[in-house]
Amino acid sequence: MTESTTGMSWRGFIAAAAVLAATAGVAWFATRGSTDTAESGGHAHGAGAPVGVGGPVMLDSAQAARIGVTFAVAQRSPIVREVRSVGQVAFDETRVRTVSLKFDGWVERLYVDFTGRAVRAGEPLLVTYAPMLASAEEELVLAHQLLRDVQGADSATRRGAERMLIGARERLRNWDVPAEEIARAEESGESRRTLEIRAPYDGVVIEKLVNEGQRVMAGDPLLRIAELRRVWVEAEVFEQDVALVRLGQRVTVELDAFAGRPRSGPIVFLQPTVDPETRTLRVRVELDNADGQLRPGMYATIRVRATGSGAVVHVPRSAVLSTGRRDIVFVRMDDGMLEPRQVVLGIASDDRVEIRSGLAVGETVVSSATFLVDAESNLGAALGAMAGMPGMEAPTPSKSVPPPPSAHDH
Known part of the structure; x- marks a missing residue:
């Protein structure tokens, strides 16, 4: 076989590989896009992933460590939620007096x-x-x-x-x-x-x-005098968080001027109406200021911690991959396979999220590098779909195909 013939065969092999890769990419996006329209199926191992969700993934410990995959176990307990809002220190209006004659x-x-x-x-x-x-x-x-x-x-x-x-x-x-x-x-x-x-x-x-x-x-008002041994912090909470705050509830207040030195005080007032434009409710917290350090106008952050009414199944928020129309977790099966499973979410805290259905207590899920696992899952599903397409059968190596040219073929 001549050198020119060998070069042409090798170039044809590379071109065919490029076409195959491009076709795989198209199939992967087509499979990924179907996740927004297909309904999910059962999630028993061996029955296949839900329709529109990528396929199972097998990663050994070395591969998992290389891409940063970690795992967490689904737990059942109450979720502690925290509502945060930025506010300002203000005068206690009940301690402001006008001097007049x-x-x-x-x-x-x-x-x-x-x-x-x-x-x-x-x-x-x-x-x-x-x-x-x-x-x-x-x-x-x-x-x-x-x-x-x-x-x-x-x-x-x-x-x-x-x-x-x-x-x-x-x-x-x-x-x-x-x-x-x-x-x-x-x-x-x-x-x-x-x-x-x-x-x-x-x-x-x-x-x-x-x-x-x-x-x-x-x-005629002559002077206005404010007594500052007690001050208010006024903040706004969003409408969806109103159920988590109540009168008398003690909250933590952090001030920019005194970083690392939080204070606490009770909620003494909840505005009776929600602002129709911002959809927020005004909350007023009372703070002791016997040391005189708190000055009206200072910025403050209030933190309201509230525990849910009962125990729920929950996982780290990083374990859930949201596609826009569905939420997926990757469950580690007994044989080591990582199976994608559609779940229904409930309430969430800063770092945990409730799983209302789709996952049982004690099951292990991927808690980090979930996006990378999802990409591998969808790529595997795309290649699997291509295997059944006409003309996409895996080619069998032929003796007539010459090896790649080497430096000695001259």
Whole structure:
């Protein structure tokens, strides 16, 4: 046989191999595509894989180790689910107070003159002058003096003086004049033209709405003070997770500012309605802040852990291969074959997923490199399908086919 004839035969052999490979690829995709339309069959070993699912795969231990295949056993127990959501630290609205006056007047002195200033309970905030208040305090002093003067008079006169004193006291109390100021005026017999307004409790000034020398009307907000020994964290949970959260449930809160130092607190509020646009529900968590480290506006992540109502069969999430219309696991049989099996999924956690049907407790499944096993399974199924196609029988080596040319064939 001449050198040219040998070269032509070898090139023909390569071309035939290329055609065979291309045909195998087409058959594999055709088989893979059928998984979206065919119904799955039984999954007993030896009865064949479900229709539209790849065939069984045999991997020895060396091959499994080479591609990173590991295994897990299907278990039966409750699944612990975790709901996570990003939120923000906010003021406890029940601990925010607005400082205002119940009478008209002028701010003669402003001690707390910037936003963010910390104040202590009883600390002077401002001094106000109000003509109405000064007149009412003068009436109190006169009524108290009158009552002393009529002690020797008849009972009707004394009762009249007592009513005047009680009325003067009540007027000042209605204007939130402190009891100690009223007692001072009665005991000293001297009225004051100004009144000192003090902080109702410890806190931080979160809003300043007045300046020194400004005239204010009754009811005008002057300062807003927030007490920060307790704060809220407000977050949103998706509609599908609403059943996992409840009032009083303790949750874990992680803050970006204090990584590795989580806190915990109860859920104190669940919004009664779901946002129609985001399909989320607002959740409010209460946190202790006695150390003052938590500041409104900080980002936080809440973690709600909830255990399912009962024991279920579950496997690692990595064991399940989803094709879009069906979910498959590869079950290791007694003879070592990896059989693809269609399953029905249920609830899931971060790392586990419930198997409602298709798998029994104690069966072993592929838990990693599932995609590679699936590719091998489908390739095997495609080649098996090609074996029955006309003209695709495996060729028998013929003596007339020359061996590949070597360096000596010259």
